[in-house]
Amino acid sequence: MSIQNSEIRLSARPIGMPTMETFQFVDIDMPTPRDGQVVLKLLYLSVDPYMRGRMSDAKSYVAPFEVGKSFEGEAVAQVVESRHDRYAVGDIVFGRLPWRRYGLSDGHGIRKLDLSIAPMTAYLSVLGTTGLTAYFGLFDIGQPKPGETVVVSGAAGAVGMTVGQIAKLCGCRVVGIAGSDAKTEYLVQELGFDAAINYKTQNLHTALKEACPNGVDVYFDNVGGTVTDAVLLRINDDARIPVCGQIALYNLAKPEMGPRLLSQLVVHRALMKGFIVTDYQPRFPHAIRHLASWVRAGQLKYKETIVEGFENVPDAFLGLFRGENIGKQLVKVADPQ
Amino acid sequence: MSIQNSEIRLSARPIGMPTMETFQFVDIDMPTPRDGQVVLKLLYLSVDPYMRGRMSDAKSYVAPFEVGKSFEGEAVAQVVESRHDRYAVGDIVFGRLPWRRYGLSDGHGIRKLDLSIAPMTAYLSVLGTTGLTAYFGLFDIGQPKPGETVVVSGAAGAVGMTVGQIAKLCGCRVVGIAGSDAKTEYLVQELGFDAAINYKTQNLHTALKEACPNGVDVYFDNVGGTVTDAVLLRINDDARIPVCGQIALYNLAKPEMGPRLLSQLVVHRALMKGFIVTDYQPRFPHAIRHLASWVRAGQLKYKETIVEGFENVPDAFLGLFRGENIGKQLVKVADPQ
Incomplete structure (x- = not known):
C-alpha cells in the first residue's frame, strides 16, 4: 500500500x-529527506481565529x-524518517508546520516535546500559544x-477559559461572556467562574x-x-483592557460601525492595549513553567x-466563527505510529 | 459708585x-470677609472643553x-481685601474659582503667583493645566x-500646540491636525511643526x-x-495613543457611530490610554519647572x-466648539487694581 500525501492550500x-x-x-508526493532532514507526520493541528487575518493580504x-x-x-x-542528528524516528515534535500530512524539516523551528509533563495536545493549548496568550x-496588560x-x-474559548482561571488564582471576581448555556454552565460549574453571561x-x-x-477592573x-x-x-477608573482578539469582526468585508466609546477611556483613565504573544517569546519558558505547575496542581x-x-x-476552522468549540479547537490528523 | 457683583450659573x-x-x-451681593478670609477679584478665567462634561450629570x-x-x-x-495672614491686598493668586466677579476665599486651594517667571495668564495656559496635560x-503615555x-x-488648541512643540524638542517629526488654514500655517511657520493638515x-x-x-508612532x-x-x-507597530479629549463628541446627545477599529490595536500591539492630569499632581512642580525653562529659553x-x-x-466657551480659538481661550474679566 502506497502512503498518500496531501496538503491544504489557500485557493x-x-x-x-x-x-x-x-x-x-x-x-x-511523499517527501524524501536529504542529509540533515526529517520527515514529519502530522498528528494534531490547531485552527485559530487569527488565521482569518492571514487569509487577507492586509499588512499585519x-x-x-x-x-x-x-x-x-x-x-x-x-518524526517518521530521520537523516538528522538530533531527531530520531518516533520523536514527537511541536512546530509551526504546513497543513501537509507528511512534510520535511531541517529541525529549524521545531522542538521535541516532553510528554512526561503533559499529553501532546496540551502543547497546542494550555502550554502553547493559547496559554501564553492568556x-x-x-499579567502584562491586565x-x-x-x-x-x-x-x-x-x-469558553481556549484563551478565555485560561484567562478566567488564572484570574481566579489571583483572587479576582471573574465573569465570563460566552455564546451558549452549555458554555456558561461549564465556566461556572467546572472552571469556578463567579458568573457567566450568555450574550x-x-x-x-x-x-x-x-x-x-463593583464595576469592571480588567476586561480581557x-x-x-x-x-x-x-x-x-461598566469599566472602573484605571481599568485595563488587553485587546487580544476581535473575532466578531474578522469576517467583515469592511469595518462595522459601532458607538464611539473612547470617551470612556478618558473619563476612567483606562488603558487599552493590543498585544501579540510572540513579542513575549524570551519569557515563554518562564510562563510555561507557571502554566505547567498550575495544570499539575x-x-x-x-x-x-x-x-x-x-x-x-x-469545517473545524469555520466552526470557530460559529462558536462551536469549547476550549481549544484541534484537528486530529493521525495517530502516532 | 457702588461696585456691582455677579456670577454665572448653570441654568x-x-x-x-x-x-x-x-x-x-x-x-x-458684594462679599464681606470674616477673619481668615480674603475677597478675590476675578481677573482672568479659563474656559475649557472638559467643562462640557461637567454640565451633564453623568458620573465622571x-x-x-x-x-x-x-x-x-x-x-x-x-486679593482686594484681606483678613488672612498669608495674603495681602494686591496679591495675584491662582485657583479653581467660581465664575463670580468678587468672591470669598479662606486661602484653601489658591496659591500666590510669581509674576517674575511669567505673566499671570501663562498660569492658565502653558504653566497651568494645559501645559501639564500636554x-x-x-511623556507618560506617548x-x-x-x-x-x-x-x-x-x-492649534492650547494642549495640542504644547504637545507638538515638546515633541519637536524630543527630536520627533511632528504633524498637527487643525481646522483652518490660519491654524495650520501658524503651526508650521510659527511653531515649527513639520507639517499640518486642515481636516x-x-x-x-x-x-x-x-x-x-513612516507612519505614526504617537497619536495625541x-x-x-x-x-x-x-x-x-496609519499607526505603526507599538504605537502609543494618549487619549486626552474627544471634543468632537462632547455635545452629542447620544454616542455617535464610527467604524470599529480596535483590530488596529491588536495588529499593531498599540497602546491607547485615557488620562486625567490631576492624577499627576504630585509631579506638577517638577513638570512646571521643565515647562517654564523651555518657555524662558x-x-x-x-x-x-x-x-x-x-x-x-x-460666547467664549461656545467658541471652543466652533474651533475659534488658537491656543488657550481665556476671558479677561477685569484689570488688576
Missing part, C-alpha cells in the same frame, strides 16, 4: 466569511498566507489584583450590572463588537474540542 | 450643544456643576523617541499618508471622531485667545 482570498471553497486539498504582524500555497499553523507531528495579556473584577469575552440570550447591560456589582477582550461596547460602559483545567480527520480541517 | 443641563441660555447671569472624574449654582474653573484673581500625556512621528489632533478642506487619508511617510488625541479614525489606520511658545468682558464668558 483564493475570501471576502467576508471563508467557505469550504477557500480550502483546496491537493495530492502531493504575520505575513499573509499565499494563494495557491499551503496553510500553516501550530501542530504536533512525529498569561501575557492578563495586571489583576485580588478583589478586582475581571471580565473575559470569548470566555445571545441575556440582556448584556442588565446581566453585566448584576454580575459586576477576545471578541470586540457589541459585547465590548457593553463592557466598556489541578488549578488550571484545559479543554479541547477535537475533530478527527485531515479532511475536516476546513 | 439647566444642556442636551447636545449648550446655548447662551445655558448660562444665567445673576446679580449678587469631576463632580458635575449643579443646576442653579455658579460655574467654576481655573482662574487668576487679585506634558504628562505626551513616550516619544527621536526620529519618531508624532501626530496631534486639535493641534476641513483636505482629504485626511491622503494628507496623512503624505505627511507621515484631543478630538476623537473621524479624525481619529483616519489616524488609527524661547523653545516653547504659547498663545492665548483672550475675550474681554465677564459678559462674554458664554
Whole structure:
C-alpha cells in the first residue's frame, strides 16, 4: 500500500466569511529527506481565529498566507524518517508546520516535546500559544489584583477559559461572556467562574450590572463588537483592557460601525492595549513553567474540542466563527505510529 | 459708585450643544470677609472643553456643576481685601474659582503667583493645566523617541500646540491636525511643526499618508471622531495613543457611530490610554519647572485667545466648539487694581 500525501492550500482570498471553497486539498508526493532532514507526520493541528487575518493580504504582524500555497499553523507531528542528528524516528515534535500530512524539516523551528509533563495536545493549548496568550495579556496588560473584577469575552474559548482561571488564582471576581448555556454552565460549574453571561440570550447591560456589582477592573477582550461596547460602559477608573482578539469582526468585508466609546477611556483613565504573544517569546519558558505547575496542581483545567480527520480541517476552522468549540479547537490528523 | 457683583450659573443641563441660555447671569451681593478670609477679584478665567462634561450629570472624574449654582474653573484673581495672614491686598493668586466677579476665599486651594517667571495668564495656559496635560500625556503615555512621528489632533488648541512643540524638542517629526488654514500655517511657520493638515478642506487619508511617510508612532488625541479614525489606520507597530479629549463628541446627545477599529490595536500591539492630569499632581512642580525653562529659553511658545468682558464668558466657551480659538481661550474679566 502506497502512503498518500496531501496538503491544504489557500485557493483564493475570501471576502467576508471563508467557505469550504477557500480550502483546496491537493495530492502531493511523499517527501524524501536529504542529509540533515526529517520527515514529519502530522498528528494534531490547531485552527485559530487569527488565521482569518492571514487569509487577507492586509499588512499585519504575520505575513499573509499565499494563494495557491499551503496553510500553516501550530501542530504536533512525529518524526517518521530521520537523516538528522538530533531527531530520531518516533520523536514527537511541536512546530509551526504546513497543513501537509507528511512534510520535511531541517529541525529549524521545531522542538521535541516532553510528554512526561503533559499529553501532546496540551502543547497546542494550555502550554502553547493559547496559554501564553492568556498569561501575557492578563499579567502584562491586565495586571489583576485580588478583589478586582475581571471580565473575559470569548470566555469558553481556549484563551478565555485560561484567562478566567488564572484570574481566579489571583483572587479576582471573574465573569465570563460566552455564546451558549452549555458554555456558561461549564465556566461556572467546572472552571469556578463567579458568573457567566450568555450574550445571545441575556440582556448584556442588565446581566453585566448584576454580575459586576463593583464595576469592571480588567476586561480581557477576545471578541470586540457589541459585547465590548457593553463592557466598556461598566469599566472602573484605571481599568485595563488587553485587546487580544476581535473575532466578531474578522469576517467583515469592511469595518462595522459601532458607538464611539473612547470617551470612556478618558473619563476612567483606562488603558487599552493590543498585544501579540510572540513579542513575549524570551519569557515563554518562564510562563510555561507557571502554566505547567498550575495544570499539575489541578488549578488550571484545559479543554479541547477535537475533530478527527485531515479532511475536516476546513469545517473545524469555520466552526470557530460559529462558536462551536469549547476550549481549544484541534484537528486530529493521525495517530502516532 | 457702588461696585456691582455677579456670577454665572448653570441654568439647566444642556442636551447636545449648550446655548447662551445655558448660562444665567445673576446679580449678587458684594462679599464681606470674616477673619481668615480674603475677597478675590476675578481677573482672568479659563474656559475649557472638559467643562462640557461637567454640565451633564453623568458620573465622571469631576463632580458635575449643579443646576442653579455658579460655574467654576481655573482662574487668576487679585486679593482686594484681606483678613488672612498669608495674603495681602494686591496679591495675584491662582485657583479653581467660581465664575463670580468678587468672591470669598479662606486661602484653601489658591496659591500666590510669581509674576517674575511669567505673566499671570501663562498660569492658565502653558504653566497651568494645559501645559501639564500636554506634558504628562505626551511623556507618560506617548513616550516619544527621536526620529519618531508624532501626530496631534486639535493641534492649534492650547494642549495640542504644547504637545507638538515638546515633541519637536524630543527630536520627533511632528504633524498637527487643525481646522483652518490660519491654524495650520501658524503651526508650521510659527511653531515649527513639520507639517499640518486642515481636516476641513483636505482629504485626511491622503494628507496623512503624505505627511507621515513612516507612519505614526504617537497619536495625541484631543478630538476623537473621524479624525481619529483616519489616524488609527496609519499607526505603526507599538504605537502609543494618549487619549486626552474627544471634543468632537462632547455635545452629542447620544454616542455617535464610527467604524470599529480596535483590530488596529491588536495588529499593531498599540497602546491607547485615557488620562486625567490631576492624577499627576504630585509631579506638577517638577513638570512646571521643565515647562517654564523651555518657555524662558524661547523653545516653547504659547498663545492665548483672550475675550474681554465677564459678559462674554458664554460666547467664549461656545467658541471652543466652533474651533475659534488658537491656543488657550481665556476671558479677561477685569484689570488688576
